[in-house]
Amino acid sequence: MPRFLCDHCRLPLTGPLTKVRLPPPVPMSEIPGIRTRPARMPRGTYARNLQASDFGIEVPGFTVHPDDVIGTEQHPDVMRSIGCCQGSSGTDGPNLVCMGCASEVGTRQADCYTDNQVILDPRAVCLSFAED
Ligand SMILES: [Zn+2]
Numbered sequence: 001m002p003r004f005l006c007d008h009c010r011l012p013l014t015g016p017l018t019k020v021r022l023p024p025p026v027p028m029s030e031i032p033g034i035r036t037r038p039a040r041m042p043r044g045t046y047a048r049n050l051q052a053s054d055f056g057i058e059v060p061g062f063t064v065h066p067d068d069v070i071g072t073e074q075h076p077d078v079m080r081s082i083g084c085c086q087g088s089s090g091t092d093g094p095n096l097v098c099m100g101c102a103s104e105v106g107t108r109q110a111d112c113y114t115d116n117q118v119i120l121d122p123r124a125v126c127l128s129f130a131e132d
């Protein structure tokens with residue numbers, strides 16, 4: 001199964017993933033106090049999202065489950081990781097960098113008005129089909 005690598009330094013950014021169709025957005029939680037939605041993607045999958053939404057909250061790229069992302073850390077610019085509630089909105093630019101070379105590789109979203117997901121930037125990552 002393929003995994004995503006940093007295009008710059010080839011560090012694995014995810015575990016092995018299966019391609020699926022992009023699931024629809026998860027509705028906002030109706031439970032008071034729970035502001036971050038359940039993850040949009042099933043574990044172990046990725047989907048291509050080429051659509052930027054009218055409201056600018058859908059980030060185009062490869063959408064993955066946050067727990068499948070292993071090779072990134074938070075962007076040093078904390079302004080990239082702010083949001084309305086508990087999570088980052090991801091609307092201020094990439095907020096995840098490669099742990100190996102600090103390239104901007106993706107965007108973590110987990111705010112009340114976004115899905116709970118990570119979007120990898122197609123310009124900064126590549127798919128590797130090599131066996132490990
Ligand atoms: Zn909020």
Ligand SMILES: [Zn+2]
Binds near residue numbers: 006008
């Ligand atoms: Zn890297």
